[in-house]
Amino acid sequence: MRFLSIVTGTSSDGADVSLIDLKGCGRRVKFKIINYTSFRYPEELRRELLKVSSMECVTAEEFSKVHWDLGRFLANAIVSSFNVGDYDVVVYSGYTAYHGPSLGKRDYGTLQIGEVSEIYARTLKTVVYDFRTNDVAAGGLGAPLIALSDSLIFDEGTLTVNIGGISNVTYIGRNRVIAFDVGPGNILINSLTDYFYNEPYDKDGLHASNGHVIRELILELMQDKYFSQQPPKNTGREYFGLSFVKDRILPYLGRYSRDDLIRTVTRFTAECIRDQVKRFINGPIREIVIGGGGTRNPVLMSDLRELLGDLAPRITTFKDHGIDDLAREGLGFAIIANETLHLRVGNTEATGGSPIILGKVIPGSDFLNIIESLKNDEC
Structure with a gap:
């Protein structure tokens, strides 16, 4: 199965997108990185992202705007560069606007932005996203997740x-x-x-x-x-x-x-x-x-x-x-998404959280076919 994995890291300079083929799961997973590319943010979007993640005061309108601006940017980027037949699942780790555990405020939660509905609406593909929240809810710090x-x-x-x-x-x-x-x-x-x-x-x-x-x-x-x-x-x-x-x-x-x-x-x-x-x-x-x-x-x-x-x-x-x-982080989150679709735990003891399945899923038009195909995987 092919995963299109989008990573928007804390460097805030752009989005990294990796096309990855995965077979199996757990220790039996086999991977091949087919393609990697990056999309640099327009300067206005980069400034917006830096502002909402800098602990500065912003209005609800400003916050909503950058949330949707980022989602549209990501959707436009992948639609313009990849054919929908190239991949089966879109993976999006999220842009971290706020992460309470890093400030000793785990009860304040974590907040990833970039409206994934924009990606779904443009591709009609299954989207797996927002991996940190389940780990935080399970008592963890929400990071680092790539350890898996x-x-x-x-x-x-x-x-x-x-x-x-x-x-x-x-x-x-x-x-x-x-x-x-x-x-x-x-x-x-x-x-x-x-x-x-x-x-x-x-x-x-x-x-x-x-x-x-x-x-x-x-x-x-x-x-x-x-x-x-x-x-x-x-x-x-x-x-x-x-x-x-x-x-x-x-x-x-x-x-x-x-x-x-x-x-x-x-x-x-x-x-x-x-x-x-x-x-x-x-x-x-x-x-x-x-x-x-x-x-x-x-x-x-x-x-x-x-x-x-x-x-x-x-x-x-x-x-x-x-x-x-x-492409390392893209591969890491694709593997987590693959574990999610197999209904397997996605975090490790490194986060301090209880074992739990990570991520949220928007089922795409071929979601039932995806689930059926996973039954043959070795884990």
Whole structure:
């Protein structure tokens, strides 16, 4: 069965779309990534998304508008680029406008936006979406959810590192999975390039390569209370967003250049990953596999190889394992959606929630045929 998986991460620069073929489920699942593409947000939509996810006050009208604007953008993107006969199911992880658990407010819930009815109305395909809410309702943190796919794909002793807006790690141990958000990924880098240069990200690490690391600032940032918090834990733009940048990083501007600050948060991103792995992963690591948008930043990747080199005999990328680095999250959510359609649990102990099926489903015009075909899968 073919899944068209849409990911709108906390980097807020665009949507990643992966076309994935899946057979079977559970540990027997087999995958093939057929195609991957990305769709950059129009500037107005990007600004709207940043506003509603920044803890600023917005009206109900503004919130509803961006919710539907994003849904229409995603629907238009996939309809213009894929034939409806290319895929059977659409998967949408959702754009996180608010995530209470990352602020210590789990009872406030989590809120993903991007109206999926727009996608359904344009395609009449089955849509599986909004995976975090069931985990939160079951007592979990709603993240990280990609731990499930990593535990099904990789062998014991593997540590995966995903660098999106937020960085997270998954460790596959003996009969257990440890996974949590380690801290900022691209989010601080992107926030500074946007603030200083009106650029959505540091392309090819250009600004970082022109700057110098401010060791004093890194030492200060590493004292943040999040890093001493025990897993399970997660975080997001609500915490490491623009307010964090303004309060903790911009005061250094004047004594240091803009590119010095960008270079410093790039190094800080890598040092957060090392620090959290050293603190909370207590099993042997045979291989570290790195993926996500951060792999496109050569300065960040150089820092990671330097800092993680003594933690494992091998450091590879998802691409080395036949997974496009940028399609990793799309694959992860497609696997969760596949488990959902098989009526199987989609979370792991890493979220802290009780085992539960994840996601919501809008049945498409061929939904009964899909369900019938799943009966033959090996799980």
